[in-house]
Amino acid sequence: MYPPVGLLVSDFDETIxxxxxxxxxIAKCPRMSDDCKHDCPPPWSYFVExxxxELKEHIKHWGESHPEKTLEDFYKLLKSLEKVEERSMKRVEDFKCLIGVHPEELWEQGxxxxxxxxxxxVIKRYLENNPCSFFVLSTNWSxxxxxxxxxxIDGINKKIIISNDLKFEEDSSTGGLTRKVLTAIDKLEIFKQFTxxxxTISVYVGDSETDLPLDADIGIIMGNNVSLTRSCNKYGIEIIExxxxxxPKNSISNRKLFRVKDWIEIGESGLFD
Structure with missing residues (x-):
């Protein structure tokens, strides 16, 4: 019999x-489409590559000057990645890649x-018994x-979605981005503010190293992210299939995470019953 879950927080990309x-x-941004005719930014592959x-170079240089022997050392590395994320977002802003998109277009794209x-x-079923206790915590941009x-899902609104976002003026994106969740440590600090x-207990569902520091009572990882698995093995975090x-004592502070292949497995476990 599980204790009741009073807080459910989930990552978005590759988790939900x-x-x-x-x-x-990007597919909804006029300046990134094939229809762009004048003063167009580079193709999206330029920004991705x-x-x-820069991410690879930063991690290499960080490792040369910072010892990485403990989980706390690894968290410092994750925090330092803010510089890489900021440069990437600034580059997209400078080229005005995201200008001219309307909120309803993004909603339809979603x-x-x-x-x-x-x-x-599973989220629907959880919210039926636990309204106002579900949040999405993401590094996404919209x-x-x-x-x-x-x-x-009934009851889903912008208040429960905590992420970065496009900036708008008169219902059209300006090309700017708000910064709220850049790194794993940002997620941790926001998570600490939840009640x-x-x-009851808290549950966090994620899929990557960006979700590793989240100290919920129960941490669930979705899928088989190789990098996350490698980090767990390195820092002595047991992954239980x-x-x-x-x-309630299976938190990351007790070096345990639970791996599932999809949300069906979470639903069938009885965790939210």
Whole structure:
């Protein structure tokens, strides 16, 4: 018998969705389309390749000057990645890649995003008994797109979506971005501000290293992210397959995470019953 879950927080990309959705966002930006005729930015591949090049170089240089022997050392590295994320976002802003998009277009684009099996049904079922206790915590760039993706779920609104976002003037994007969630440590600081009702527990569902520091009572990882698995092995975090041995003491502070293949598995475990 599980203790009642009083707070459910989930990552979005590759946790609720089947794949990363940034390309879905870019697809709605006029200046990134084939129809762009004048003063067009470079193709999106330019930004992606440069981001990963800078990320790789940053991690290499960081490792040369900072010892990485403990989980706390690894968290410092994750925090330092803010510089890489900021440069990437600034580059996109400078080229005005995201200018001229309307919120309703992003909402419609979100509706076509493919979700992991069971995601909608499990979150719906949880919210029926626990209204106002579910949040999406994401490094994504569009709250409107996330809202469109989750529009089938009653009770979902922008208040529960915590992420970066496009800036708007008169219902059209300016090309700027708000910064709220750049790194894993940003997620941790935001998570600490959530309230967990007495005699209930918190659950966090994620899929990557960006979700590793989240110190919920129960941490669930979705899928088989190789980089996350490698980090868990390196820092002595046990990955338990399935949810059969969950207890309130199975938090990351106790070096345990639970791996599932999809939301159906979470639903069938009885965790939210």
């Amino acid at each position: 969705t089947l794949c990363d959705t940034l390309s879905t966002l 440069l981001y990963f090049k 509706k076509i995003i493919k979700k992991r099996p069971g995601a909608v049904d 709250r409107d797109m996330l809202l469109g993706c989750l529009q089938e 967990v009702p007495q005699e 399935g949810l059969k041995s969950v207890s």
